[in-house]
Amino acid sequence: MPVDQLSVSLTKDQAYALVDAVSERDDLALTASAHEDEATGEWVFEATCDSPPDIDGFNALAQEVLGGTIDFAVETIDPEVNWVQKSLEGLPPVVAGGFYVYGSHSTEPVPAGMTAMRIDAAQAFGTGHHETTTGCLEAIDRLLKRSRPVRMLDVGTGTGVLAIALAKRTRRLVIASDIDPVSVSTTRQNAADNGVGQLVVAVEAEGLNNATIQQNGPYDLIVANILAGPLQALAPAVGRAASRGATIILSGILEHQARGVINAYARQGMVLTQKLQRKEWTTLMLEMR
Ligand SMILES: C[S@@+](CC[C@H](N)C(=O)[O-])C[C@H]1O[C@@H](n2cnc3c(N)ncnc32)[C@H](O)[C@@H]1O
Numbered sequence: 382m383p384v385d386q387l388s389v390s391l392t393k394d395q396a397y398a399l400v401d402a403v404s405e406r407d408d409l410a411l412t413a414s415a416h417e418d419e420a421t422g423e424w425v426f427e428a429t430c431d432s433p434p435d436i437d438g439f440n441a442l443a444q445e446v447l448g449g450t451i452d453f454a455v456e457t458i459d460p461e462v463n464w465v466q467k468s469l470e471g472l473p474p475v476v477a478g479g480f481y482v483y484g485s486h487s488t489e490p491v492p493a494g495m496t497a498m499r500i501d502a503a504q505a506f507g508t509g510h511h512e513t514t515t516g517c518l519e520a521i522d523r524l525l526k527r528s529r530p531v532r533m534l535d536v537g538t539g540t541g542v543l544a545i546a547l548a549k550r551t552r553r554l555v556i557a558s559d560i561d562p563v564s565v566s567t568t569r570q571n572a573a574d575n576g577v578g579q580l581v582v583a584v585e586a587e588g589l590n591n592a593t594i595q596q597n598g599p600y601d602l603i604v605a606n607i608l609a610g611p612l613q614a615l616a617p618a619v620g621r622a623a624s625r626g627a628t629i630i631l632s633g634i635l636e637h638q639a640r641g642v643i644n645a646y647a648r649q650g651m652v653l654t655q656k657l658q659r660k661e662w663t664t665l666m667l668e669m670r
Pocket residue numbers: 505506507508509511513514517536537538539540541542543558559560561564586587588589606607611633
């Protein structure tokens with residue numbers, strides 16, 4: 382059933398004062414909350430109601446609490462609509478490192494000569510648009526132009542975008558892992574949709590802590606697009622799982638964090654060979670000596 386949503390930007394104190402006041406008024410039948418808008422930094426008061434809201438009653442309360450009338454927006458939301466999917470429908474295809482990543486909503490023709498991947502994100506990370514993902518796709522492309530890794534591992538696979546890229550280009554097995562079970566099932570679905578369901582083995586694991594990962598190593602290529610903190614923690618495990626001469630591609634690293642990550646991997650015998658910068662995000666290519 383559609384619900385009505387009232388929202389307005391206020392100061393943090395005002396937003397919480399209004400949440401408290403609304404919570405005490407059962408007759409308004411509103412469910413209220415406050416949050417900071419990540420994009421604007423503004424505090425937003427939000428209230429939903431699954432029957433037509435008592436706008437006059439709410440306005441009178443707001444006036445009492447805030448000392449003035451407020452100009453809030455009212456929107457009708459249909460919970461049956463998949464809002465995540467809807468927000469993805471506006472995304473254009475991405476081109477990175479000879480890879481063409483598009484969503485199933487895309488109607489644009491796939492350009493010739495590119496490795497095309499249809500990636501649907503659902504609730505997982507990795508539509509291909511983020512600078513960390515495009516940085517990894519570019520690094521993968523650079524690597525595959527000069528060598529053919531046999532055993533490959535993608536840690537923190539999200540939608541499986543990087544594992545699928547590797548499987549499509551090499552036609553070899555790729556182990557893809559994620560701590561999040563939704564990412565694992567999304568990766569399986571995306572791999573099947575891209576005709577590499579037999580080549581991408583998706584497993585749920587924190588870091589490299591998984592029997593399938595251990596049994597299929599040592600790896601000639603390990604890709605991990607996570608974040609600087611977890612990447613540093615994973616350095617010893619990556620070092621143990623990497624074959625001699627292996628390439629390690631790391632992303633999810635802000636420019637000022639790169640030195641710390643490089644040092645953590647150097648302590649495990651991996652040296653920096655290339656660095657790709659996309660806005661504030663750094664992607665590192667290292668080699669196991
Ligand atoms: C930034 S996304 C990268 C997704 C995809 N590989 C890409 O490049 O677009 C990071 C992913 O790593 C997963 N993750 C975070 N910490 C992890 C850990 N310690 N072990 C395994 N996966 C992890 C998250 O669930 C998320 O799906």
